[in-house]
Amino acid sequence: MSTPESSSSTTNSSEWHRLKSDNPFAPQQRVEAAPGNSSSVPIDCALDSPIDAEIVDDHSLDKHCVDAVVVDQASFTGQRQLHANLPERRTEFVVPKRFGxxxxxxxxxxxxxxxxxxxxxxxxxxxxxxxxxxxxxxxxxxxxxxxxxxxxxxxxxxxxxxxxxxxxxxxxxxxxxxxxxxxxxxxxxxxxxxxxxxxxxxxxxxxxxxxxxxxxxxxxxxxxxxxxxxxxxxxx
Structure with a gap:
């Protein structure tokens, strides 16, 4: 014969499972009530458990990154060649402000x-x-x-x-x-x-x-x- 307390616990447990199945971000872990508490209602610990996520590698932008690196290297090489082709500026000797x-x-x-x-x-x-x-x-x-x-x-x-x-x-x-x-x-x-x-x-x-x-x-x-x-x- 079921008591009102056990029926209340069963109702709360079924309600918790229903809410968990409706919420996709619900945690997979369930913590029972403390031993001193007569109620066995599970405690929602969403803040303590990590969210399950599926990691998918997306390499669609790798080609653009490689192209950008190649372009930057080409521009850097072109700048170095441009500076190398410039005529070297000679040092201008002038009258110094101080002399011995x-x-x-x-x-x-x-x-x-x-x-x-x-x-x-x-x-x-x-x-x-x-x-x-x-x-x-x-x-x-x-x-x-x-x-x-x-x-x-x-x-x-x-x-x-x-x-x-x-x-x-x-x-x-x-x-x-x-x-x-x-x-x-x-x-x-x-x-x-x-x-x-x-x-x-x-x-x-x-x-x-x-x-x-x-x-x-x-x-x-x-x-x-x-x-x-x-x-x-x-x-x-």
């Missing part, structure tokens, strides 16, 4: 040679002033605008040479003009001397950079010679 005693001696030697050549050809004093100022101005321009040494040198020449020509025009060393013709000649000489000033500035910048290049080569040779002598003296 050897560089100072080299500068004074170069200016002495320049003034000695002007003295040899009996150049006027204005030529000494112009070429001395040109050398100093080009060196300063390359020191402060070393990232564009050619532009700095040509700009210095374009600035200084027209001023020199106008001063010489007013002094009368080159032209013998008076009155209105003098004022007409000033703008013509100023504008016409700009290209010549750019060329002179470029030449002066090249000579200044060449002087510092020779100084740098001399310092390198002296340091190597000193290092070799120190290494030979340390050997027993």
């Amino acid at each position: 005693l050897l560089a100072f001696l080299g500068i004074t030697t170069a200016i002495s040679i320049l003034f000695g050549g002007l003295r040899l050809i009996e150049a006027p004093p204005s030529a000494f002033i112009f070429l001395g100022l040109q050398a100093v101005l080009v060196c300063l321009a390359q020191m402060f605008w070393g990232h564009e040494p050619r532009v700095a040198s040509t700009s210095a020449g374009m600035f200084l040479f027209p001023i020199y020509c106008v001063v010489m025009l007013l002094e009368g060393s080159f032209f013998f003009l008076e009155g209105v013709w003098l004022f007409v000649a000033i703008p013509i000489v100023s504008i016409g001397s700009v290209p010549a000033g750019a060329g002179l500035g470029y030449i002066a910048g090249t000579c200044a950079a060449g002087v510092f290049l020779l100084i740098d080569m001399g310092e390198t040779k002296l340091s190597e010679l000193a290092a070799s002598r120190s290494s030979t003296t340390q050997v027993p």
Whole structure:
């Protein structure tokens, strides 16, 4: 003879099985009630049990991935070939912002040679002033605008040479003009001397950079010679 308690347990168990069959995500494990509990109603532990899943390998995108890798490798190889075909950029030697005693001696030697050549050809004093100022101005321009040494040198020449020509025009060393013709000649000489000033500035910048290049080569040779002598003296 069944008791009300057993009938209630059977009803709850059948209800649990029905809910489990309706829910596809129901867990496969069932935990019974605690021993102290008279009821044998199973406990749903959906949060404790993993969900059964079927793993299917899909290789439909593998071809696209391989194509993408091949394209990336081809583009990378093409970029490397492009950079390899580019002409190598040469290092531009400019007047440094800081230099030592050897560089100072080299500068004074170069200016002495320049003034000695002007003295040899009996150049006027204005030529000494112009070429001395040109050398100093080009060196300063390359020191402060070393990232564009050619532009700095040509700009210095374009600035200084027209001023020199106008001063010489007013002094009368080159032209013998008076009155209105003098004022007409000033703008013509100023504008016409700009290209010549750019060329002179470029030449002066090249000579200044060449002087510092020779100084740098001399310092390198002296340091190597000193290092070799120190290494030979340390050997027993």
